[in-house]
Amino acid sequence: MKRVLIIKMSSMGDVLHALPAITEAVQHLPELQFDWVVEKGFEQIPSWHPSVDKVVVASTRAWRKNWWSSRAERKAFVDDLTSRKYDLVIDAQGLMKSAWIAHLAEGPVSGFSFLSVREQLAAFLYKKRYNVPSGHAVKRLRALLSLSLDYTLGDQTNDYGIDLDGANFECVEPAPKTLLFLHGTTWASKHWPESNWIDLTELAGKSGYTVWLPWWSEEEHQRCLRIAASNDAAIVLPRGDLNSMRNHISAVDAVVAVDTGLGHMAAALSVPCLSIYGATDSTRTGTWGMNQQHLRARYNCSPCLARECNLLSETVLRPPCYESCSVDDVWRVLSKMLCLKH
Template sequence: MRVLLVKLSSLGDVIHTLPALSDAFRALPGIRFDWVVEEGFAEIPAWHPAVDRVIPAGLRRWRRNWRGTRVERRAFRAWLGEREYDRVIDAQGLIKSAWVARLARGPRWGLDRASAREPLAAWAYAHRVRVSRDQHAVVRTRLLLAAALGYPPPDSPASYGLQRDRLPAPPVPAGDLLFLHGTTWPSKHWPETYWRELTAMAAAAGHRILLPWGSEAERARAESMAAAGGDAATVLPRCGLGELAALIGASRAVVGVDTGLAHLAAALGTPSVTLYGATRADRTGTFGERQVHLAADFPCSPCLARECRYRGEAAVQPACYATLGPERVWRELDALLAAGPRGVAGGA
């Protein structure tokens, strides 16, 4: 069976889709997937053994220069139309992903109006599946693919199936800890003063800490954190997604905000402490073994808002993180490290 899967973005959403591929790979011998994904995340599907072809889409970039990318968009449409698929599955449920699914040849499956994030997307599918929204994104996608491909709903633990031998070599030696401090939503940023305190605590306990960055603002924060950690903290060179995956997979533990790289840590089986203020761990949090979720305890949390809207007095910004200080995070991290060596994420 040949299946086209549409899951464009974001990084966390792409990672949440991997266990469903592992289910199908086990349930249907010989099944093969092509995967349409935003070009910035195109490395990830190729790390799964069920994926034959990754079809990068530049929708975010094309929107900024619609006229200038006409030739590129035509080539994308032609690429999608090359094969007849046994199933075309939109696992995202957005209007843009439904548009991509309509460009492909084959019976289209997706979520129904009550289940999709954008209900109008359901009109693009010949076959619609109802999946309760009151459960984690990983579970929802596993149920969608089971219904679309005709095997029983899985009851086994989620397996991301990532093959470590497909990752590039780490750019530097791995550290004990890796702190994922960068995120796109301002409301998800843990205060820099807290990061500095946590880095100092980890360094005083004898740990080596690696600090990645992806923008100039993140590099400045990483350098500030490194100053608090002294010789024990290292600001990484700018890394690609695969190089970061290799470092995450080799670390003893990770601390992160709710960002795609934290979900990648869960997929690689790395023990993690992840911090939630504006978002809900029970719906879109890291999913897997030895994943510790620390949620802010604040009247308006989780607000699910990109910007903090709290207008009262607050010791830090975002305000909800005043209830989630570095001492608490260090206690959870120290306990996670004391529990012993981490396990290895299951295969497909």
């Protein structure tokens, strides 16, 4: 058996984007067994793939904030990381922190070339470097693994390899005709206006749909409560972990999302998902898989890739690009997706 360590630490979408590459690698080389280094908070995702044996959890964000008090935890991480010898270590993140972790591991390291890595200094720590063209993250990761492991890249794959029969999967029984709205995201510029979510929930309710509203932070929880207060069709879900979110997403007819990691989870599960993109570029980091639709803002500065909209002012209270992604537009596309599903 050939043992490979992959380092793909964050964010949620990035971690999910690595799964098709694992699936394809094992299809070409069945003797492969992967271990995975991932940031704390995302460790459940690699465990969903049957070809991932061991998940090594790093807490680099917490370590940076508490460097001296985390010495014992950092030592325990290095001890865990170096407890196995690897035939190959692949840095699929391309950052200095991931390259340094790869360098500490017991095995030869491969990664992106100086021209294709995200942080160029990282490439100095690789034994082998591979030039991977720009493009969608899933394509780039598939290419990196095929070059690192020396097999011919196959046709486009949407197989994330998630084992829905695993021990962590619990079937969630939805009410008939159920949608899930993923309204929460990180950047302020990626938020679809709250009033739009309220209007969309109303349209869904009038069409006989129940709308599930998940939340992660207290800010998102309060938004859920405001959306639900306007319509009896909305149900605010209890806060859960990633396993719980996977189970709920698997149970619905369709998902509407902004650019958020949970939208990528819907794609990984082949659940129909309409994703709304304003500030970000769906051609590089959009949801990837079966039954995915992208509604892109039609505005001269979109995608701006800025965390905060530079056009906001006392009179402009929300990113203007989302004016081109109206509630009617979303409902029209979503209705077509639901018709195809049924």
